[in-house]
Amino acid sequence: MARLVEGRAGVTDQLKISVADYGVASEGLLTTSGLGSCLGVAVYDPDAPVAALVHPMLPHRDGEGSRPPERFVDSGVELVVEELLEAGGDRGALEAKITGGAAVVDFGSDGESIGDRNVVAAREALEAHDVDVVAEEVGGECGRTVRVDAKTGSVTVKRTDGVETRL
Template identity: 45%
Template structure:
């Protein structure tokens, strides 16, 4: 039985890692064994970055390709500035860009309203890749595109990114 008042029942496991939910246009960084989760990835992209040496890991849920024409606002909302804010937060926790590795998922074309040019999902994926490359962070795994939604679970103690896709089996990147 799970008790949500801050106390634990006798049957609650105390060795389970903390679960931290990241919403749309949010990010989180951890240096412990927390599991970072996000859901509702359609055209949005989940960017997971892990640094094995420092043990720092982070996840950002970006929804649009670029913050180019937006003043102020939430940096985590956009692919370019979302990657930047995640890298900065990881560095503040002792991570080094030399040790960082990235994995991404999402960017589907579920609701493609574009008549000319590429969809939001594919533009999000392209901008995330460009930004990671600009920071010198290798992209070591991805599950992007298609026409289905995804949910993610970043296991911060291993750097594994578990991707659950609608109507499909889970995959670990």
């Protein structure tokens, strides 16, 4: 996991989050790219201020303790909520924005896409932690690049079809 809290600003003001990774920051930008079926879930407390971005790949960890929690939506959300509280966030003030979950590759008659299941899992996990989802930019067939402003929780989503959305 990557951290951008007091002291590191000035060294670098941007943290890039890889697949199955997360970052916590009190200032600067948290970024991630290549979101296909994966999600970029931003959780933040704008009053603290502190923000987290997690880039999970699959919906449920299913009790497999040996597997990295950041890889899964349910355990990834739990992890970042805990990290935010530890970094000074207030549970009641946490808000979330969900991005990603596209079906970039059409696997045909293969049931629900991983992307759709990831989105459902994120809504459920955030609700379970009493975190309001205030915005979403999910689904479709395009990859996404996401930037989170750690101070404000403002999220910019750039899709590969050229559409840019501010959440």
